[in-house]
Amino acid sequence: MPSAPHTLIRIAQIALDLPIPRLFDYLAPDLTTADIGCRVRVPFGRKYLIGIILQLDHNSTHAHDKLKPITAIYRDTPPLPAELLQLLRFCSQYYHYPLGATVLAALPTALRRAQSVHARTITTWQLNALGLAQCEARLPTRALVQRALFAVLRDGATHRAADLAASGKAYRSILRAWLTLGWVTQSSQPAPLNIQPATPDLAPNLTPAQRAAVTQVSARHGHFYAALLHGITGSGKTEVYLHLVTTALERGGQALLLVPEINLTPQLTAVFQARFPNLEIATLHSGMAEAERLTHWLAAAQGRARIVLGTRLAVFTPLPDLALIIVDEEHDSSFHQQDGLRYAARDVAVMRAQQRRIPVLLGSATPALETWHNAQTGRYALISLPQRAIADAQLPAIRLIDTRSNRPADGLSSQLLSAIEQRLERGQQSLVFINRRGYAPTLMCTECGWGAACTRCSARLVLHLRDQQLRCHHCGHVERIVHACPDCGNLDLKPGGFGTQRLEDTLTRRFSGARILRVDRDSTRAKNSWPAMQQAIRANEVDILVGTQLLAKGHDFPNLTLVGVINADNALYSTDFRASERLFAQLMQVGGRAGRASMAGEVLIQTEFPGHHLYQLLQRHDYAAFAASLLRERETSGFPPFVYQAVLRAEAPQIDTALAFLQRAKALAPTLPNVTLFDPTPATMQRKAGLERGLLLLQSANRQALQGLLTAWMPSLHALKSSAVRWHLDVDPLEI
Ligand code: ADP
Ligand code: ZN
Ligand code: ZN
Numbered sequence: 159m160p161s162a163p164h165t166l167i168r169i170a171q172i173a174l175d176l177p178i179p180r181l182f183d184y185l186a187p188d189l190t191t192a193d194i195g196c197r198v199r200v201p202f203g204r205k206y207l208i209g210i211i212l213q214l215d216h217n218s219t220h221a222h223d224k225l226k227p228i229t230a231i232y233r234d235t236p237p238l239p240a241e242l243l244q245l246l247r248f249c250s251q252y253y254h255y256p257l258g259a260t261v262l263a264a265l266p267t268a269l270r271r272a273q274s275v276h277a278r279t280i281t282t283w284q285l286n287a288l289g290l291a292q293c294e295a296r297l298p299t300r301a302l303v304q305r306a307l308f309a310v311l312r313d314g315a316t317h318r319a320a321d322l323a324a325s326g327k328a329y330r331s332i333l334r335a336w337l338t339l340g341w342v343t344q345s346s347q348p349a350p351l352n353i354q355p356a357t358p359d360l361a362p363n364l365t366p367a368q369r370a371a372v373t374q375v376s377a378r379h380g381h382f383y384a385a386l387l388h389g390i391t392g393s394g395k396t397e398v399y400l401h402l403v404t405t406a407l408e409r410g411g412q413a414l415l416l417v418p419e420i421n422l423t424p425q426l427t428a429v430f431q432a433r434f435p436n437l438e439i440a441t442l443h444s445g446m447a448e449a450e451r452l453t454h455w456l457a458a459a460q461g462r463a464r465i466v467l468g469t470r471l472a473v474f475t476p477l478p479d480l481a482l483i484i485v486d487e488e489h490d491s492s493f494h495q496q497d498g499l500r501y502a503a504r505d506v507a508v509m510r511a512q513q514r515r516i517p518v519l520l521g522s523a524t525p526a527l528e529t530w531h532n533a534q535t536g537r538y539a540l541i542s543l544p545q546r547a548i549a550d551a552q553l554p555a556i557r558l559i560d561t562r563s564n565r566p567a568d569g570l571s572s573q574l575l576s577a578i579e580q581r582l583e584r585g586q587q588s589l590v591f592i593n594r595r596g597y598a599p600t601l602m603c604t605e606c607g608w609g610a611a612c613t614r615c616s617a618r619l620v621l622h623l624r625d626q627q628l629r630c631h632h633c634g635h636v637e638r639i640v641h642a643c644p645d646c647g648n649l650d651l652k653p654g655g656f657g658t659q660r661l662e663d664t665l666t667r668r669f670s671g672a673r674i675l676r677v678d679r680d681s682t683r684a685k686n687s688w689p690a691m692q693q694a695i696r697a698n699e700v701d702i703l704v705g706t707q708l709l710a711k712g713h714d715f716p717n718l719t720l721v722g723v724i725n726a727d728n729a730l731y732s733t734d735f736r737a738s739e740r741l742f743a744q745l746m747q748v749g750g751r752a753g754r755a756s757m758a759g760e761v762l763i764q765t766e767f768p769g770h771h772l773y774q775l776l777q778r779h780d781y782a783a784f785a786a787s788l789l790r791e792r793e794t795s796g797f798p799p800f801v802y803q804a805v806l807r808a809e810a811p812q813i814d815t816a817l818a819f820l821q822r823a824k825a826l827a828p829t830l831p832n833v834t835l836f837d838p839t840p841a842t843m844q845r846k847a848g849l850e851r852g853l854l855l856l857q858s859a860n861r862q863a864l865q866g867l868l869t870a871w872m873p874s875l876h877a878l879k880s881s882a883v884r885w886h887l888d889v890d891p892l893e894i
Contacts, residue, residue, distance in 0.1 A: 178258070194211050199230040201229060208270055210262065236459050251869070255887075281346045282347065285308075286343045290312070294312070351463060364397065364401065388542050391746065394543065415465070415467050416493070527739055559573050559574065570665070577762055587715065588719075589751060591706070591724065597620075599620055608645040612635050615630055662676045672702050727766055748761075803857050804856045804890070833856060836856075
C-alpha cells in the first residue's frame with residue numbers, strides 16, 4: 159500500500175520559557191513542517207504560555223489522551239528560521255541552559271507575551287484608476303474639502319494622513335466615502351525605521367591599511383572567516399566597517415554590526431544613515447519601546463532592513479540574507495549577558511558566522527586576551543591598523559604622576575590642575591576620568607574606623623552627598639546619611655576616597671569660571687540626556703568633563719586635548735585575574751579620547767606605582783607587549799585562555815546552605831581525569847541583595863572535556879532537591 163504523501167502530524171514539541179531542560183508535547187492537528195519556528199499559545203497548568211514549535215512528531219512519550227491541544231498559532235510574524243533555531247540549540251547545549259528558555263530569550267519581549275503587540279505601521283491612501291477616471295467629474299463645485307483632497311491625491315501617488323489632513327477636518331469621512339465608491343486604495347506599510355533623514359556623507363579614500371583590511375575580509379565573502387581587526391584608537395575602524403558593509407550589501411547580503419552599549423548606538427546609527435541615506439537601518443537594543451523594537455526586528459527578519467546595528471541581544475536576530483557580522487569593541491564586557499541565558503555575544507557571533515559560513519570581524523584597539531590569543535595561534539586572522547587614519551593625528555603623550563611624592567590635595571595633583579588650567583587658557587577641553595560615581599566610595603568614622611556598609615551586601619555604601627544619601631551600588635539599597643557614628647557616637651564622619659561628584663566639587667572650587675560637566679550613570683539617567691551632553695561637548699559648551707567609563711568609549715570630541723586619570727591603581731589590587739587586562743583596555747580607550755584631531759593630546763595618570771609594567775607599556779601604547787606579558791602570566795598560573803572555565807553558582811539565605819548544595823552537586827559530578835573541580839567556596843562578594851553566595855569552579859585545558867562533563871552532570875543538578883537554593887551555571891565566566 160502506498161504511504162500517504164501528507165501524513166497528518168499529531169504532536170508538536172514546543173519550547174517554553176521554563177527552567178526545565180526539555181520540550182513540551184502538545185496536540186497539533188493540521189500542522190506541517192512549515193510551521194516549525196511558529197509562535198503558539200498553549201495551556202500550561204492553570205495558565206497559558208507563549209511557545210515556539212521546534213519539532214513535529216507522530217509519537218509522544220506521554221499518552222495522547224493526556225496531551226492538550228495548542229490553543230493558537232500566530233502567523234502574523236515570520237516563523238523563526240531553522241538556521242536560527244539551530245544556533246539557539248547550540249547555545250542551549252554550550253551554555254547548558256534549558257532549550258525552551260534559550261529560544262524564548264531570543265525573541266523581542268513583545269513576542270514573548272500573549273497580548274498582541276503590533277509593529278508600527280503607516281496607513282496610506284492612493285487615488286486608483288477608477289478614482290482618477292471618475293472623481294473629478296463628480297466633485298460638487300462647492301465641496302472645498304473634497305476638492306482640496308482631490309488636489310493632493312490626483313497625482314495618483316500614495317499619501318499619508320499628514321499630507322491629507324490639511325485639506326480640512328472632514329478628510330477622514332471623505333476618504334471613507336471614496337473607499338466605498340472604490341476610488342481610493344488604502345494600504346498600510348511598516349513604519350520606516352529611521353525617523354531623521356540624514357545628510358548624505360561620502361566615503362573618504364581609504365588609507366592603505368584600511369584598504370588592505372577591506373580587501374582581505376571581502377575576499378572571503380561566502381566563507382567562514384574569523385578575523386581580528388586590531389586598530390589603535392583613531393585608526394579608522396568604523397570606515398573599514400562601512401566599506402565591508404557596502405561590499406556585503408552589493409553582493410545581496412545583510413550585515414549585522416554589534417556594538418557594546420546603547421549610548422553608542424545613536425552616534426553610530428547617524429554615521430551609517432549618512433553613508434547609506436536610502437537604506438532602512440534596523441537598530442536593536444534593550445532601551446527601545448516594545449513596539450519599536452518589534453518593528454525593527456521584523457524589518458530585519460523580513461529582509462527589508464539590510465543593515466542591523468544592535469547590542470548583544472541583536473546577535474539572535476533572524477536575518478535571511480546575513481552575509482557579514484562585525485563586532486565592534488569586541489573586548490567589551492557588555493557583550494556578556496549576566497543573567498538568564500548567560501552568553502557572550504562575541505562568541506555567539508563567531509558560532510553564527512561559522513554555522514552560516516560567512517566572515518565575522520572582531521574590532522578593537524585592545525582585544526580581549528582570548529581573542530588576541532586566537533589571533534596569535536592562527537584560529538583567527540589578524541588584521542592591523544597600526545596608525546591613526548588622519549595623517550597628522552598623533553597618539554597622545556602619556557605621563558605618569560607619582561602621587562607618593564606629589565600628594566594630591568583634593569584628589570587632583572598640582573600637575574594635573576595646572577595642565578587643566580593651560581587647556582582653559584587655550585580654550586581646549588579636559589577630561590577627568592575616575593571609575594567611581596557618587597561623592598565618595600564610603601563614609602567613615604575618624605575615631606573607631608567604622609564605615610557605612612550595606613546590610614544586604616558585603617559592600618560599602620557609597621556617599622551621594624547631593625541627595626544626602628548612602629547608596630549600595632550592588633543592590634540599590636538607599637539610606638539617609640548618618641551624622642553620628644553608630645558604633646561610638648563620634649560626630650566627625652569623613653568621606654573616604656573620591657567619586658565623580660567630589661572631583662566635580664574640587665574642580666568647581668578651583669576653576670570658578672569654568673563650565674564643568676559630570677557624566678556618569680547618575681547624571682545621564684534621564685532619557686536622551688547623554689546624547690544632549692555629547693552635543694554640548696562637541697559644540698564646545700563644556701570646558702571640563704568629569705566622568706566614568708561612559709566617557710571612555712568611542713566618542714570623538716575634537717577639542718579635547720587632556721585626559722587626567724584618577725585612582726586607576728585600585729584595579730592593581732583586585733583579586734580578579736582579568737582586572738589588569740580591563741584596566742589597560744580602559745586607559746587605552748579613555749586616553750584615545752585625547753587629541754583625536756590635529757591637536758596633540760596628553761594623558762596624565764596619577765599613580766603610586768609609576769614603575770608598574772602596565773603603566774610602562776601603556777605609556778608606549780604597546781598593547782601587543784602587554785598582551786604577551788599577560789599571556790605568559792596566565793599560562794604559568796593556569797588561567798584562561800589556557801584553560802576553560804565554568805562556574806556553578808548557588809545562593810541561599812545562609813552561606814552553609816549554599817555551600818552544602820555545591821558540595822552535593824560536586825559529589826554528583828562524573829570524574830574525568832582532565833577536568834578539575836575545585837572545592838566550593840564563598841564568592842568574593844559573599845553577600846549580595848540579602849543572599850549568601852557560593853561557587854564551585856570547574857576547569858580544564860580541554861574545552862570538549864569540560865563540556866562533556868557539564869553535559870553529563872546537568873541532569874543530576876536539575877534533579878537535586880534544593881528549595882532554599884537558587885543556582886545557575888556560568889560557562890566561560892567573565893568573573894569568578
Ligand atoms: P577608531 O574607531 O578606529 O577609533 P574612527 O573610525 O573613529 O577610529 O576614525 C578616527 C577618525 O579618522 C574619524 O574622524 C574618521 O572620520 C577619520 N577617518 C577614518 N578613516 C579615514 C580616511 N580613510 N581618511 C580620512 N579620515 C579618516
Ligand atoms: Zn566611630
Ligand atoms: Zn547592597
